[in-house]
Amino acid sequence: MIPTKPQEVQWTDAQWESIYAKGQDVLVAAAAGSGKTTVLVERIIQRILTDGIDVDRLLVVTFTNLSAREMKHRIEARIQQAIIEDPSNQHIKNQSAKIHQAQISTLHSFCLKLIQQHYDVLEIDPNFRTASEVENVLLLESVIDDVFETHYSQLNSHFIALTEQIGSDRNDERLRQIIKSLYYFSVANPNPQEWLDALDAPYIETHLRQHYLSNLNRYIKLYVEAAQDALEQAYNQLELIGDLEKHVPFVDAHRQALRGLLSESQIDKMQLKDYDFGRLPTKPRDIGKDESLNEMYETFKAYYDQFKTLLTKVKEEFAARDDEELMSELTHLAPRVNYLAQMTKDVIQAFSKAKRERNILDFTDYEHFALRILYDEKGHPSEVAEMYRQRFEEILVDEYQDTNRVQEKIIASIKRGDASNGNLFMVGDVKQSIYKFRQADPSLFIEKYQAFNQPDQSSGWRIDLSQNFRSRKEVLNSTNYLFHHMMDSEVGEIEYDAAARLYYGAPFDAVDIPLHFNVLLEEQDSDLTGSEQEAHLIAAQVETILETQKVYDIKTKQYRPATYKDIVILERSYSNARHLQRVFKDRDIPFYVNSKQGYFEQTEIRLMLSFLRVIDNPLQDIYLVGLMRSVIYQFTEDELAQIRIISPNDDYYYQSIQHYMKSEQAQPELIDKLKLFLNDIEAYRKYSQSHPVYQLIDKIFNDHYLIQYFSGLVGGQGRRANLHGLFNKAVDFESSSFRGLFQFIRFIDQMIERGKDFGEENMIGPNDNVVRMMTIHSSKGLEFPFVIYSGLTRDFNMMDLNQPVILNQHEGLGLQYYDEEKGIFYPSLISMSIELTNRKEIISEEMRLIYVALTRAKEQLYLIGREKKEERLEKLTQAPIAQDKLTSLTRFNAKNPFELIYSVFSKFDNQSLIDALRFKAPSQQDASLQPAIEIKHIEAKDILPTETEEAHRLTMEGLEQQINKGGRDRATTREIEARLLFEYPYQSAQHDASKQSVSELKRQLETEQADTNYDRVRQYRLGVATYNRPQFLEEQKRTAAEIGTLMHTVMQHLPFRKEGLTEEELNAYIDTLVQRAIISEGAINDIQRDDVMRFINSDLYQRIAESDEIYRELPFIVNQHDLESETHDNDAAIIQGMIDVVYVEEGTYHFVDYKTDAFVKRRGMTDDEIGAQLKEKYRIQMQYYKKALETITGQHVSGYLYFFKFGALVID
Template sequence: MPKWTDDQEKAIYHRGHDILVSAAAGSGKTTILIERIVEMLKDGENIDNLLVATFTDAAALEMKERLLKRIKELVNDKSLDVETHKHLQKQIFRVPIANISTLHAFCLSIIKKFYYVIDLDPNFRLLSDTTEQSIMKEQAYDNLRNKYYDKDDPDFIKLTDNFTDDRSDDGLKDVVFKLYDFAITNAETQQWLDNLIATYQFTDSFSESNFYKKDVIPQLKQRLEQLIELTNQGIDLANEDELVNKSLFETFNVAKKDFESLENEVGVKTYSDIRTELIGFKLKTAKRLSKDDKEGNDLALLEKSKKLRDQLKRQLDKLFNDFFVQSEAGVQESLVQSQTIIAKLVEVERGFIKEYGRLKNNSHTLDFNDLEHMAVRILQTPVDEHMVALDYYQTKFHELMIDEYQDVNAMQEKIIQLLSNDDNHLFMVGDIKQSIYGFRQAAPYIFAQKYEDFQRSDNPSELIQLSKNFRSAKSVDDFVNQIFKRIFDKKIGDIDYDDKSKLIPGTNFPDIVDSENEFNLLVNNDDEDTEKRQLLIENAAKRIQVLIKNQYQIYDGKKDEMRTIKYSDIAILSRTKENNTDLISYFAKADIPIMVTDAQNYFQTTELQIMMSMLNIIDNPYQDIPLVAVLRSPIVGLNEEELAEIRLVDKQEFYFTALNEYLHAETSKENINNKVQAFLLQLENYRDFANKNSIARLIWKIYQETGLLEYVSGMPGGKQRAANLHALYQRANAYEETNYKGLHQFINFIQRMQDLDKDLSQPNSIEATDDTVKVMTVHASKGLEFPIVIYLDMAKQFNKLDFQGQTVFDTDQGIGITLINSQNRLKYSTIQHSVISNRRKVATTSEEMRLLYVALTRAKQKLIMFGFTKKVEDTINTWDEVSPKTGVINEAIRLKANNFQDLVGISTLSDEDRETVSDKLYLNKHCNLRLNLVYPEVKDDLASKIIIPKKIPVEPSDLFKKTVKQLLDFNYRYQESVDTTAYQSVSEIKGLFADPDDENMAEDLLEDKSRYNLGSFAKPQFLTKTKKVTAAEVGSATHLVLQKIKLDKTPEIADFQDLIQQMVNEKLLTDELAEKIDCQSLANFYQSNLGQVIIEHHNDVSREFPCSILMPAQKLFKNSSKDYSINDKILVHGIIDGVIELDHGIIIFDYKTDHVTDQNFEELVSKYSGQVNLYAEAISVIKNKPVVGKYLYFLKISKAIDLQEK
């Protein structure tokens, strides 16, 4: 039996109250959790009466396996009494079905058992595929957006406009999706959405609002404290150096007093008063020093103090810009505008949640968020006034054990608290320093709150600290402690890194072990990311090769002996997956075996490109690029010259046509012919097989018959490539378990995954026992350990989108938006945006620090880090600006960190800690760190050695001659189609079919290229002498007004006038155009019978409806002398002014602003009826319904023409 520490024993044996175990990295928390369960079972507890919640399915499986192994060990212990022995034997059979799972899996079991409590159909499927969820969300949003567009909702248009960039209107969609992620992980989703609006509300003044008092004032005080801290540092420098004292003491001293006074006034004085004081505040300039003062003195501290003053000025300016750019009246005006936008956003968000729910309901699916919400509903819903589900679980479970408690979210905490009561207790294990799932809305503050509360003397609950690290060498612990005692505190990091939190070595490594930590700073001026990435990978590979070549010695703790390093002792970690594809390629060339747990660009790998091309041509062989990709691949094996020969047979048709024609061509060669014939037979076989079998079976058939699996297995990285192909097979299997079916749909699904940036992660191809270097992200490494850890890119920039985006989100404070002025398109930040942005910056920096902690604590013996800089001097100067020199570093300096390199530099490599050995080597002996400056190798000047060869005459090949001849002799068989336009607008051919029996058009309208034209283009504006408004412009403006007017009631003249004025304000209309619009005629239109039908069915009306139809060229250009094939088609496109879609059919209407007289009336009706006829033909095809009404409406004379009767 192992010897437990005192704290470990407490965690194993203490009972009867809630316990929070704060377990540092390497402290053996999983072992302790298992041992606690075992001891409870030995005391007579049943495994069925324990709920053990893990963070991942893999962790649950591992825990079951380890628990089962431990119980079996005890059963073989002959010292156990008979009753205990029998009891433990029973437990062995219960462990596989015990409640040891993720919280999501447990919620699923609640739903399956008590679905009837909330009237849920039990025949549902879990949306475990995130891509399928993404596609369904996209569909839900598209449906919702189209409904709003159809209603022409002006508030929705404003909302969209506020979040739209110049490229698309997807900005609002991104906001809705992000807001959904925050709302849905909140226990009270609807209330949380309501609170978003409350954040922007005020009664009398902004200074009296809850937001100002609860959110703005604390941040103001915090920022002023940072300024005061900077002035204290300046005063310390002044006391240390006479020159600084003479020049800048008064600057720092006066500023300190002013800031302290202002801090006391915040919360007492109004926003306007504080703003006035800041506007009037001037930082005193430094006193000029004479030459005599400076001569013979060290000016380093003086320069440092000047930089400190500059920093003080920058932070003061930022404080003003963040909070006080606008006057209080301006802030209040912004809040009023924001309220409208936020209220509409909340409405849209609720609509999205409802529509997404409807789609899931229709497909009988649930996602992971549904599991949590439905479990809560079931637990809180009574049946016959009895809380049947809640009582069942509260009675069943005697203890709830929560692993990785630091990563629970608010919704999961709600479930945990519901299940616990006075008769059962919570045992929570975690480490807030390893909370790294903020993107999943993990809430480390829940752990932090209990961490504080459980230390109170009046709290019966217990906090147990496990600080001993049984994983790492002392050098690793010292390095980690040195970093985090300088950068972690409650403000940034959520916990003080004190003696209770720091790592204490729990394993004694032999003194002979080389455990020096390395920071290799690569120096290169290249701006290209590709070049930087290549340098990092090359140097990491070289370092590994040196370790292997020198037979670096590893300490084996289990055997207590030294052994020679293996590749499997090394792990390469990074923040993201972006380097992995290059790593695979370079390490294969360097002959370093690696296992990549998750590389990007899965579908870009050669083997997947071949397979996706094959599936594409099985679905449709008339696709040139995938077809040639397969022909060029090892499956067929044609080379470029052979592919060119096939193309020469027919250069105009699809390549598949040329391929078939090649079999019978006189010029075909036997060896190519054989390959082509075999491939076409094979392809025909696959196409037939695909119609009768599943996609997965088709894929496996291709693997078996082509030998592709065996082929890629023999390539560099063969195991990985084979695993990639197996993953595609598994993906197809999983796909066909969904509601989506068919090869074509599967191909579209895969394409959609790539469009949504949901590339599959590359699967593990190698067993953990294989001798390979492991490559993974920090997130994937959590819970693992390796003798040597290489961190690849310490200079990788933090992701700042969470606090620098146009819209920012926070669980507590909601959403901060940027307003866009609709007239000048200028953006300006709201004060809510500034407050939430500042809060998110702290949260992001905290999470990045915790990621660094997780990365560094994976190492057992040695850390090797690679960073990057263009200028060494600038980087080191940044590290030297750190203050204070001991204790926790200034908050503002920590928040300036852009990457892990900055965090390590300011905490371990400042001038106080750094010892210079040479211009390329620095040490920090306190934490056994070595800083190596690595400069690029000097390469030979190859340019001077380039030999320019003499020109050698080359006789053209027969293939080249044949190609040139065919090009020169070629006549295109479809020249008529080239001369025919591929596209016509309805407006251009509106005379066609004016009379359904008359298909003749005026000869002069038919141009050389067979296209009907409206005539010459309008002159550009700078060539037009007058700026008189044209009739066409008035017509377009009138249509725009008719498109935007609300139809929920019959609009009157005043409604049109108000709308026109709004459009003028929004720069949609000019004043000149607005004056020309006849509001009386527009009001008359809606008073007419046709207008009243539109009002009555306004929910079924679509305005400015785009439609297209393919028409035979023979029909469209019957008057042409050209000979058109029956297959020649023209795409005719137009926009219908209005469509009313009724159950029994469709009514279309088109209004005209022409000047109508008795003389031209019939001519105009005849002219426009052709246009409406085409619209009717197109809409009937699109909607698959008959057109039951066709109307022309002439606004000038307020007259409707029923074309259905003509």
Template sequence: MAVTFTPDQQATIDARGSSILVSAAAGSGKTAVLVERIIQMVSDGEHPVDIDRLLVVTFTNAAAAQMRERITQALSARVDDNPGNAHLLKQLTLIHNAQITTIDSFCLYIIRNHFDEIDLDPDFRVADDGEIKLLMQDVLAQMLEDYFTEGREDFLACVEYFAPTGKEKRLEEQILGLYEFAMSYPWPGEWLELHKEDYAVSPENLEECRWVGLLEDYVRTMLAEAGDSLDQARMLCEEADGPYMYLDTLEADKNTIDRLAAADSLQELYERFSVLSFGRISSKKDDSVSPEKREKAREIRNSVKDLLNGLAKKYFYASPQAQAERMAACAPYVSCLLSLTDDFRMRLDTKKREKNLMDFHDMEHMALQILTEKREDGVYPTAAAREMREYYAEIMIDEYQDSNLVQEYLLKSISGEADGKFNRFMVGDVKQSIYKFRLARPELFMEKFDSYGKGEGKEQRIDLKQNFRSRRQVTDSVNACFSVLMGRDLGGVEYDEDAALYPGAVFPEPEGEEEDVYRTEVMLTMSEEDGLEDREREALAIAGKIRRIVGTLPVVDKESGELRPAGYGDIVILLRTTAGWDEVFKKVLEKSGIPVYITSKTGYFAATEVQTILNFLKVLSNPLQDIPLFGVLKSDAAGFTDEDITCMKAEMEGEGRRLFTCLTSYTEKGSREELCEKARHFCSMLERFRRYVAYMPIHQLIEQFLKETGYLYTISALPGGEQRRANVEMLLSRAENFEKTSYFGLFHFIRYMEQVEKYNIDYGEANIQDENADTVRIMSIHKSKGLEFPVCFVAGLSKKFNMQDTSKPVIMDMDYGIALDFVDIESRVKGNTLKKSVLSGKLRRDSLGEELRVLYVAMTRPQEKLILTGSCKEEEKVRRILENGEDYERAGGRLGFIPRSEAASYLDWLLPAWAVCGQEVTLLSGSDLLQENMEEEQGREYLRQRLRTFEREASEEKQEEVEKLRLLRERMESVYPHENLKNLYTKTTVSELKKAGMEEAAEEAYHLFEEKEIVPYLPRFVREEEAVSGTARGSAYHKALEIFPFERLVQEKGAGPADREKVEELLNQMTETGALSREFRAAVNPDKIARFLESDLAARMAGAAVKKKLHKEQPFVLGLPASMLNPGFPQEETVLIQGIIDVYLEEEDGLVVADYKTDSVTHAQELVNRYQVQLDYYALALEQLTGRRVKEKIIYSFALAEEVVLGAAGGSYLK
């Protein structure tokens, strides 16, 4: 069936030889028009155009794919009608290579064809967001480290200004924020350089700043609004029963406003606002005056006073001279911050070039570099751009309202407008520009909207106003609200006859319906003491309404075009943001028996199965992380209960505070054998996987975890198992993608995922929903853009707007630069600057305009019925607003700018708009909703009981499944056949090997995976009551001797008794300077140090120190065949051994390795039994590292005050 186009649509299809801006209202059929225009151009009988000579730029990959498919179908239909048309057949061949694409794909196309012009390696790779964020963090950390090392005063002062007292993260946030913002400018380095002097102002040139004009315009707008309000009050006073006694005061107030409005400079505004005063209103009593009108007039006057006092307090609290001086004090910090950002930008570019990577920003800027040349007098096209100008017959841009400046320059450079060839076709709707967070510039659309003429000419504007999506009831509601709310001052466009929606579709009407079942409905729930949160109460109201809609509301069937009863799949619930709302709604609706699916979910990282696997990987990287370890132990993969973990912590309390320490200790010392076995099994698995880490890719590591634990089968059997399985499979996919990045290894994968989560690059839970499923969908308004649904609930209307950006320390504006707070770094006094106040107000107004457009998008999604819901706390206030619509209306039928600009939620706009247009509003109480839901629940419970009975009867017929389950359990619980290899580590420590060599020796516990015990921080009251442990005492002596300059005290043949006082004095000095902690100082006995200094070992160490031959705390990693550690281990396996040698010294005939021990022993042989293996490995490591022979191995015992010299086979002798 042929499509009949409206005159405006046909004009859009037929227009040639002009650049055209199509302002296409919601549901106006712009995609169909664009497709038809393309088909007409390629099939034109006189001047046909090949499809690959049209550039069609869309906003998303999905839109590009849909556009290509629709063009292909239309071409195929033409070919069917004209099978002998060679030109059309050719187009079907060319369509596959036609540039119907997104802007980033087009940029990539340019770069791949012109890489040599920008000296780019053609083998580049496009990095994903996670990799780029990781790279940015690394580059930024290195840059700041370089600056701190250099120690420049301007940098250190900048750090103190933006990130005082060690809060460097704040400075990092400012740099990253400025970088992201600057990258939306065509030449980011130029923008950063341009605004370095933003705060270098003087009292003389402050008036010349562009942003001062912005302030003056805003103040005059507010003064005009205030004057209108006073006129309304005066009209009230002049009525027969009006408060006439207020007229003189109101007249004086009007004169004050006129005097303020007449100020023609910032200085005059300051002078007049600084002496602002108001007269007292008359208290005369007259019974003929209406009390309501008297009160109303007073309210209006008080609101005007509050407005003017607010302007004075926010903008005119100090003179322009004082404001300029305050700004000038900030100038060095502004310049330094922007210089740091530019340096970061260049360093990041260099690093990406080294790695041959690029991101979305790079695509745009490199393409722009290929196509344009920036000169002092303007921007000129390059030879590549001119070549493309000649090639492309037309540049078609969809969703033009969401373009940014870079994209504008890019596409303008290849259009022929500068050469008289007007060939840009731009289509969009500024009322649907909702991507401010992506730095879209709706101003670009509005510039052409204002300048392009509606008639003939080289630059034409065509308005598509008819809506073919929605019933008249929907369009009437949208028009009624937005004619009152949206204007050029807020929203960016006048909602006039040109912007309004006009119904264009014909819908079948149900028979026998007395009331209008498609009328727009508003439901507001009232807060009360019913035990419900506002969101739950609102969800209950929606659930009740859905139950009444499903099966009763007639909707048009897509296939037949006939009416049918609505199902769950016809309904969508739209939310401004799904975070914190979607799960509440889902829970309430499902409890009401309504199937729900959240399509715009952001909870991937919160999913239990994803958390469990990531926690396991974190434990593999570092098992001493208590929270990830607790998460893994509690998961179905490990099977520990809260009681198990509490038991291990309680019994092993003396072994250490770390959960991992308690776990490993419990394997040998625990009282419950079953729990011991469970702990041993987990530790064994952990060790096995720590070996895997060395050679196994991340995705294989995860697969192995799933295989050995059966975790994938476990979660698949849980409620929502299909979703859980899909989430795990998505994680595997992300791991495979990570392995294609420039990073590798477990540590970097964990960082990668943390960055992805930190920057909200949330993948959303894996989508398993069939789009045709009969399920109510919950999604964000942004997700719904471009879509349509039979029935729409726009919910959460009372949610407060997010205006956090307006109060950030640094505010950025593409046109006006940056603004920040004033900070006195000496006194830490902080305050606003005038520019910060001005740009903060502008940002708030811009954000409100964006919110208004988001609301427009939401309300234009439904085809059949629109339902708006919210919650209110003050029922009386709501009723008062709804009953007094005339109080909010201004000239032209629009709500005043002041109430619109002060809104904090959608409801603040909609309540007065509903009052003005007469929309019926239903107020619902929580108790009524609960009663209705309880009655429904009773019916559902009866059905559930019947279902349980049926399931019980059916299960009796399936006893054979029990046997299958038993066999499966036997297989899952089978013992690993190579248990003897469980201790074959990829990496271990000398301490672990030493323990393995002295199984029967009694010693204090050493912890796995660390060589030295770090003494944890303890509160003072605990330290004073707790005796120093042996491990802490040993660490204290090691630290003291590591930093002790004993060569100053040691004589040729030992130290004298007087040296004890020198030792104590030196220890105290170390403590005062912070080199030795007070806890360690308390644990060190000066007498024992002095006796050590009398030893032969100390004298040899002093001599070696003088010759620079003394080495302390030497770390090492040693690789050995596994069979050297255990004959049962494979010969071909290599084990890495790590450790730290306390001290070794170089002598002419060999090396001497030594170790200090504080163990409480009575015989030297005890130390030999304990530490022979340890020092043997130290010696072996030294010989491999230095290539020299170790001639002696010595232990100095502080308990025995003796040297113990170890022999090759464990023998010893005393010196």
């Protein structure tokens, strides 16, 4: 029984119901922005406070570890609040202790604890460990190698046929990928063996084939109906034209023929196959002379051609063979399907054995081992499951739409009762189910959504949370309008009806703000690609938002100007990130993209991987030549050609090098250069045989100063982090059961193949004022005042539909039929059916991605699309409609989000008379469907930079691109000539870096021996300072320099608060740095917290906290002339530096520089003497900081050197 809701309570009726409903399984369909997490936490609290349940008797399942931590933190905070409100309540006090034992975690974490407690049931070693990603990938590859080797040795005819059918002339890689996909599909089922065994059943048993035949016929009917619709439109145009005696009966005959085809319950494929289009009568000459009639005739012809195209497609693709022929092909394919299943079972068995030998488990094992514990041999819940049923009063599952069949069965084993009297509470939104690639199964949610009714029914209880507290009404209504006309159970997998809509609930000021849909008309003659032109439009949109828009603060009920951090750019992937980075940099817009993609394409990583590949095997021409041409060895193209010319017929370039070394025609200088290169490779090869890979990488870094070099390039911080990332992956690799350079390279190849990148660390926090770019997947659960949704013309990924083997969790495996006589592949009945099903599922998930993108916006939503020709837009405007929606076939055949969105919104913006009648405008009663949409077609030339602007930004990269393209204009040619013929007027300074850090200059002035470590010309040719040794840990203990860097990172983000920080608050702050990936979890113990607390309790911290303005990590770049009256040979360098903290106190600027130096206090030395010594050590550096800041501010400044081991020293 749900308690009566008090009038003063702020919960909506649906939220109140969600908090208190019980006695049945409950499914809460929580739309975007509906307060799902808040409701879930409140339900848990009320179960504790009202029902007297202990928190450790609830099982709360979340989708991620971060969500679990946040959930536990929220619950704990509410418990503490309850203790304050009722301090005498012992039950509540008990929860404060029990929250730490509460089972609030991901399902994987629950399964792991289950295995640890009941390992005896599994007969496994309790000292097992979880396999690293590296180890798991390599081990699976190794197992597949062994399985293939076994099957090759057996020479089975079906295996040979499969290698010929699925493999290629060069290798069997495609067949290997099929087996790997089958493995992942099978283990996403509760019983992988059973799923695999059932794959060949429809190829053998006739009665099982009817399902696929019916599915195929359904799509055939869709095409024929669409063809009929186009033909009717053509006929209507003929009637408008009139007086076309030959055309009217010709088209009418086709109309009657299609009606005959559609009159039967199942379309006759042979009749369709033999369909004769005949020949369309010639257009009368007099119509061509009349402009109006001619236009109507061309419209008729367009509709008639559409009819022919649709019917031709269905004839050729779906009706080329009759049912009997399709059935007989399946019988022929059955043994091969069975063999694929058997090979996959061999992989499962061998992989399991290999993991057992190494005593490791992976996440798949967690789930399947949990099932073995929770179910007995007969498939009934075990005693252990019964124990958990008694233990947990309620099971609460967050993000239920993202579960799979295995997870569903685990939950089913420990829940009580059935749906009508169960204790399972599920919350989620199937419209936000976007993880199909992780084997998420939204049909589980949909099944319950359709089955569950109100509490007086025998099924479970469904509650719809539809009120959105995030977004403005205009955002919601436009989203509703789009999905009302686009999503249904046919294409979208759920009806977007009144229950599924978003309803306005946020207390925004009433302002009429439309959804902005900007369509870029590409400039065909531009050198920029369409994506690059789109990046300029996005940048222009950002600038417009900053200039014109305000953000409504719900708390203060006031407006404030929009800032960079209010804006997010959402796209399907990071493929356009590089274009945006370049354009935003040119326009001085701070921009951040946390992309892990493209990592392996970065110059520094490509160089290192080439190095490692050549060390492992020099008979790889691309990597060998690439390494020789690199900045390390700098062979010229002429030198490479000389080497090859000596022996042009060698199979490998490495052989040509060997022959050149022995040739009498060889140049001595080139011989010396090659000796150096070959000696390096040989030395590294020997080193790799006795050292771990990470030590080899470290040695290459240090031998060739690669960290220093790449740190000095544009984006140096990211490049350095990328190199660190490669080293860290090598460390992880060596901690697995695999060793050696060959296996490491194989692991990297697997990462590249899977699209699994790892890149630089996230150095941006939520409060940093930058425009962010995110994928739609990574934005889920977040919200932003302004959302720019771009990249809409990127086509949906349909690559898997073109494979010789196609898979579906529910439909099984589709294998193409190979006609050996004709040497041609045909799609089989099952492969055609599964392809159509998979296409529908892909489009449905892409629709859900659109929904997630649109519902991130709080204030305003901007859609960015592009098209080359306006005629194409006109075709989208005329997309056919049926029953108030785009036709199923239109949606089914959509190529990208732009086609779907524009086809709907353009009809609202510019409805034709016919569309207005068929595409119903929302009624006055449907307030949630009243959209506010503004569509603009923008010429690219209006937003692209002018030639003058581009000339100012002409870079060497741009010049090189234009040289390679050829056809430069005169202005560009003059610019190239001016740069190439330029004579440097300050030859005496040619060995000095033009941009030097203050620390570098300090070293240069302090000693005349600046060349002691390595060649000075090389150092300054690289144009960078000497950096500290990178944070590579050959041993566990960090160096003093590494700890110094770590402490600086902590201080960089340390909050300055007038009330200071307690130790607990400092610890929480450090935990936040770990969560934000600013520091690694392994670095926590090396943070000198006592030193940080000493600073927090100092007078200096208090002065900074109470100051008027605070600037952290303030960079400066100034001319050396501005800092000192004399420079070397009167040649001024550019001095760059970074001041840790600058604060403004009563109009006066002060700077602080942190130092982590350790020092030895000699006997008899006073603190003043120590201070004087330390100040002298940094005198030159501090002079430059002081002068630079005075130059920038035009004021006298003072500063502090703060030593964590000594205290603050004043710099006058």
